[in-house]
Amino acid sequence: MINVMNAFPDVMIDHDNKYFYEGLLNHRLILNRCGDCGTWHGEPLRAICGNCHSWNNTHQEVSGEGTVYMMTLLHQGPAIEGVSYNPPLPFAVVEFDIQKGLRVSGKLIGKNTDFSAIGKRARLVWPAGQVAPRLAFEIVEAA
Numbered sequence: 013m014i015n016v017m018n019a020f021p022d023v024m025i026d027h028d029n030k031y032f033y034e035g036l037l038n039h040r041l042i043l044n045r046c047g048d049c050g051t052w053h054g055e056p057l058r059a060i061c062g063n064c065h066s067w068n069n070t071h072q073e074v075s076g077e078g079t080v081y082m083m084t085l086l087h088q089g090p091a092i093e094g095v096s097y098n099p100p101l102p103f104a105v106v107e108f109d110i111q112k113g114l115r116v117s118g119k120l121i122g123k124n125t126d127f128s129a130i131g132k133r134a135r136l137v138w139p140a141g142q143v144a145p146r147l148a149f150e151i152v153e154a155a
């Protein structure tokens with residue numbers, strides 16, 4: 013099994029984010045959640061709850077469904093396996109349904125990755141073939 017530190021050499025893995033990156037390797041989105049007040053924490057992952065200042069940090073899987081809060085086109089960025097910036101990479105911030113204001117970012121793939129994606133429903137997807145998976149979202153088409 014690939015080691016999380018070898019898989020993400022560009023990331024400083026620490027006690028606050030290791031569950032997140034281990035989750036990526038297993039195609040699971042693991043976020044920090046306060047064990048006292050229940051507040052979810054998006055990026056950056058911190059040791060202390062921003063709501064109640066508790067150190068009682070827990071780690072739980074989320075489904076990754078929400079609404080595109082904002083997006084941009086990245087013309088350049090860090091060298092990451094499987095990521096190209098030509099053409100520019102659609103990159104979105106998705107606000108998850110489970111908590112108002114809980115936002116997580118990732119590349120936007122599939123159809124409708126232009127700026128009309130803002131405000132649309134999105135879900136987390138795991139493209140095949142990534143040794144070190146990164147978060148990716150696709151727009152959910154209205155039925």
Ligand SMILES: [Zn+2]
Nearest residue numbers: 046049061064
């Ligand atoms: Zn808390």
